[in-house]
Amino acid sequence: MIIIVIVILAILTYVSWINIEKLSTRIVAGLISFVLLAAAVLLLTVNMNSHYGMKKVTTSTEKTIYSAGGSKSPAGMLITQRLGTKADNYVMIYADREDSKAKAHFVPNKKKITEAIHKRATYRTADVKKATVKTVTTRWEWKNDFFKWLLEFGGEGHSLAKQTTTVTVPKKTWVVLSAQQAKQVTAKQKAASQNKAAAAAQQKQMRDAAQAKVAAYIKANPKASANDIANYSKEATAEMTASAMKQMLK
Incomplete structure (x- = not known):
């Protein structure tokens, strides 16, 4: 609507200064139409530069994610x-x-580069049980229907102001790798699997370490249920496996 208003005021300004013969009427009509035209252009400019008539609305989503290595690895x-x-x-x-x-x-969309520059994705390790991804999105929304009716002409409503995504993974049972490091670990695991004796010895060492941790857990928690023990055993195995993977990077 603001574009239509500007066009109409521009026409009125032209007509007022060019077609009205009476000087006093021309000056009054010309000044009024020009001031209104300038105000409309200023309003559009402020909206485009500073999002006048809009407000920031922030939403947040969080969900569990799973390993890039599949479910077979602890x-x-x-x-x-x-x-x-x-x-x-x-x-x-x-x-x-x-x-x-x-x-x-979080691969940048080259077709929407203007939106992509407002997005950021990062990660952190923490003392948590599950890996999660949390996205906080801030968008520009119209303050009310009047501003939307007056100023919207290019789909500005719901436009992205900022989006930050944080992936949080358990620091003891997950491993964060670059693409190059992932290839390095895969290669070392493949080489290790070809030496059956060394692979069996390493697996036994990890199994014994996990069993020792479970035994210590049971001693410290004599009233733990079978389900609690099973969960801790799974966590201990994952921790030992993650530790072994980290050693491969050294």
């Missing part, structure tokens, strides 16, 4: 690739469901 895996050289912004590979294949997330 330890979780997050593969990352930094975007640029300094920005804390990454493409990350993980699975959305336990039974689904891992895929790349």
Whole structure:
């Protein structure tokens, strides 16, 4: 509507100064139409530059994610690739469901580069049980229907102001790897599996370490249920596996 208003006021301004013969009437009509035209243009400019008539609305979503290495490995895996050289912004590979294949997330959309520059994805490790991805999105929305009716002409409503996504993974049972490090670990695991004796010895060492942790847990928690013990055993195995993977990177 604001574009239509500007066009009408521009026409009125022209007609007032050119077609009205009486000087006093021409000056009054010309000044009024010009002032209104200037105000309309200013209003449009302020809206485009400072989002006048709009407000920021923030929403947040969070969900569980799963290992890029599949469900067969006890330890979780997050593969990352930094975007640029300094920005804390990454493409990350993980699975959305336990039974689904891992895929790349947060790849910038080159067709929507203006929107892509407002998005940032990063990761952190923490003392948590599950890996999650939390997205906080801030969008520009119209303050009310009047501003929407007057100023909207290019789909400005619901436009993205900022979006920050944080992937949080358990620091003890997950491993964060770059794409190059993931290849390195895979190669070492493949080489180790070909030496059956060494592989069996390593598995026994990890199994014994996990069993020792479970035994210590049972001693410290004599009233723990069978389900609690099973969960802790699974966690201990994942922790030992993650530790072994981290050692491969050294």
